[in-house]
Amino acid sequence: MELTGAEIVVRCLAEEGTEFVFGYPGGAVLNIYDEVFKQNKFKHVLVRHEQAAVHAADGYARATGRTGVALVTSGPGATNAVTGIATAYMDSIPLVVISGQVPTAAIGMDAFQEVDMVGITRPCVKHNFLVKDVRDLAETIKKAFYLASTGRPGPVVVDIPKDVTQHKTEFTYPKKVTMRSYNPVIKGHPGQIKRAVQMILDAKRPMLYTGGGVVLSNAAEELTQLTRQLGFPITSTLMGLGGYPASDPLFTGMLGMHGTYEANMAMQHCDVLIAIGARFDDRVIGNPEHFFQDGRRIIHIDIDPTSIAKRVKVDVPIVGNVKDVLAEMNKLIQVSKEKPDQAALKTWWTQIELWRSQDCMKYDRDSSLIKPQYVIEKLHQVTRGDAYVTSDVGQHQMWAAQYYKFDQPRRWINSGGLGTMGFGLPAAMGVQFAHPEAMVACVTGEGSIQMNIQELSTCKQFNLPLKIILLNNRYLGMVRQWQEFFYGNRYAESYMDALPDFAKLAESYGHVGMKIEKPEDVEGALKEAFDMKDRLVFMNFITDQKENVFPMIPAGKGLSEMILV
Amino acid sequence: MENEAGALSRVAGLFSARGYNIESLTVAPTEDATLSRMTIVTRGSDDVIEQITKQLNKLIDVVKVVDLSEAGHIERELMLVKVRAEGELREEMKRMSDIFRGRIVDVTDKTYTIELTGAGYKLDAFLEALDKDAILETVRSGASGIGRGDRMLKV
Numbered sequence: 001m002e003l004t005g006a007e008i009v010v011r012c013l014a015e016e017g018t019e020f021v022f023g024y025p026g027g028a029v030l031n032i033y034d035e036v037f038k039q040n041k042f043k044h045v046l047v048r049h050e051q052a053a054v055h056a057a058d059g060y061a062r063a064t065g066r067t068g069v070a071l072v073t074s075g076p077g078a079t080n081a082v083t084g085i086a087t088a089y090m091d092s093i094p095l096v097v098i099s100g101q102v103p104t105a106a107i108g109m110d111a112f113q114e115v116d117m118v119g120i121t122r123p124c125v126k127h128n129f130l131v132k133d134v135r136d137l138a139e140t141i142k143k144a145f146y147l148a149s150t151g152r153p154g155p156v157v158v159d160i161p162k163d164v165t166q167h168k169t170e171f172t173y174p175k176k177v178t179m180r181s182y183n184p185v186i187k188g189h190p191g192q193i194k195r196a197v198q199m200i201l202d203a204k205r206p207m208l209y210t211g212g213g214v215v216l217s218n219a220a221e222e223l224t225q226l227t228r229q230l231g232f233p234i235t236s237t238l239m240g241l242g243g244y245p246a247s248d249p250l251f252t253g254m255l256g257m258h259g260t261y262e263a264n265m266a267m268q269h270c271d272v273l274i275a276i277g278a279r280f281d282d283r284v285i286g287n288p289e290h291f292f293q294d295g296r297r298i299i300h301i302d303i304d305p306t307s308i309a310k311r312v313k314v315d316v317p318i319v320g321n322v323k324d325v326l327a328e329m330n331k332l333i334q335v336s337k338e339k340p341d342q343a344a345l346k347t348w349w350t351q352i353e354l355w356r357s358q359d360c361m362k363y364d365r366d367s368s369l370i371k372p373q374y375v376i377e378k379l380h381q382v383t384r385g386d387a388y389v390t391s392d393v394g395q396h397q398m399w400a401a402q403y404y405k406f407d408q409p410r411r412w413i414n415s416g417g418l419g420t421m422g423f424g425l426p427a428a429m430g431v432q433f434a435h436p437e438a439m440v441a442c443v444t445g446e447g448s449i450q451m452n453i454q455e456l457s458t459c460k461q462f463n464l465p466l467k468i469i470l471l472n473n474r475y476l477g478m479v480r481q482w483q484e485f486f487y488g489n490r491y492a493e494s495y496m497d498a499l500p501d502f503a504k505l506a507e508s509y510g511h512v513g514m515k516i517e518k519p520e521d522v523e524g525a526l527k528e529a530f531d532m533k534d535r536l537v538f539m540n541f542i543t544d545q546k547e548n549v550f551p552m553i554p555a556g557k558g559l560s561e562m563i564l565v
Numbered sequence: 566m567e568n569e570a571g572a573l574s575r576v577a578g579l580f581s582a583r584g585y586n587i588e589s590l591t592v593a594p595t596e597d598a599t600l601s602r603m604t605i606v607t608r609g610s611d612d613v614i615e616q617i618t619k620q621l622n623k624l625i626d627v628v629k630v631v632d633l634s635e636a637g638h639i640e641r642e643l644m645l646v647k648v649r650a651e652g653e654l655r656e657e658m659k660r661m662s663d664i665f666r667g668r669i670v671d672v673t674d675k676t677y678t679i680e681l682t683g684a685g686y687k688l689d690a691f692l693e694a695l696d697k698d699a700i701l702e703t704v705r706s707g708a709s710g711i712g713r714g715d716r717m718l719k720v
Binding site (some may be wrong): 124 | 566568571572574575582612615616619620622623626628668704720
């Protein structure tokens, strides 16, 4: 039977097992929306801004590992989606974003709501398509899902002109798709894996450095097995948190610009560094020249060959899926008669414990003001470490990463690469749709939350019982911190004046609002909020204005050049 | 690479976004109409060339990447040069064209248009050898390359 392009889009999404489409209608996608209306295979979630549609699809993808889907119209709908797409691209999140386009005959005519979506998104997608013929539509959508979810995942845009959604063709959905130009390597090279294992067994001062690749490839189990059977110290990037249980003694905390003293020092002074699904980016190792350490050998496992030897030279590169490579390594280590030098490892741990005894995460617990770190610690306690935590970008993001001890993967959801303020609330919506029964907390700042605050309306429409933890210091805190450290306390435009009454604002959207001003009220308020299982609670914590994120490595410095409290 | 609309802009966009320079770029469909072949001349340290190769391979439309300069290869570029050909210059230009094995492909009473093929340095040498004031216009195709002997880039 012949179907219209619009019918085909909807059928393809159903074939892919799509549960939710996050979107916003408009002229170019009216035909598609008409078919969305007629079907019941997936639920459409109407957001209040296209950026939020993509972030919500992204949050859904991060929390589930499945491909998120967003649907936007042409022109401004498409451009509004770009920040969301770039956010997903930087963090390698599988998304399919369908955008409407003006009719093919109008393309290039500066038509109403026309924008070159394929051109605009080219640098921030894994791939994109403009579908000019309805006969190519089904296969293109199949390819989009295939590309988004395999290899190093990423967002794929499918731009569909309005007339293509009207044209008819015979519909068959391809069972599978092969592309001669796209064959991601999954299994690591056996020789390289052997070399790596030998290097690991010979290590005197080993260090495991893990990143978002562990979470993306669902390799937490393999990583935990590897780490525990070796007894090696392990650290994680911001993106990898939860890949290894943070409450485990082998875990040295997050590394990088705001990482722990022990993790950063161990990174710098180890003799064998095992990088797993991490990419040595500037917020992690700082300046590559300062990071360089004579005699330290590096093993680097990554599915994307371009991530290897990009910023740091490595001794044993292994291109492959982290999960598969770690499983191979575990097997080899299990059958090997050799064991790492236990005496050397013990000495190394003594050194690490010495660094750890610096207690770099300490803060003033007797303050009469609410300390943001304290709020996160209490959040962890009240939710028994079992919440999904999304965040925006800034100081609150770092505190959430440092003080909420993530023991499971896919629980910590934040924009690490692009650093997108406004991500937290819509991402939390996507998470709550994926896990309706779960506790979902959005840790945010008064700057970030206002970048997508309109989504409180979406939350009301769909009864999403999110808990918004606003750490309100009346400053763009991270900007203020840099201005304090590096710009002679000149707080240029970082003060947030004329803030709304957030509690009343939340109430006006039909939610519960709270304002918490004293440290002794923090725990009770959190308990009260999480007891309201069917309501969104917006918690406005008035925190210490001058609190800073420590430790800190100034930009351009090396890992051992930390500023401690 | 796949002979798809927009494939060229993906390559060009990659070079500009990552700060690599393109000295020349040529592209045309191959005997298999679904494929295009592109020759890019670029410059960089070994590390940069390695990154460029990897980044190109990562583009979905790119089927295969070969660094021709890793082994024996032939490089050819086409140049058309319009030169002044009046008075004593007329004979001089004919002679220079012959020395460089060029061909005069268009003649007027005032100008010659010379076609010259060769590696980039040969074309540079030809332009160097001419009197600057005699050169009216040049157009170069950019280099095309192919491996020597059994070395083949085939899909």
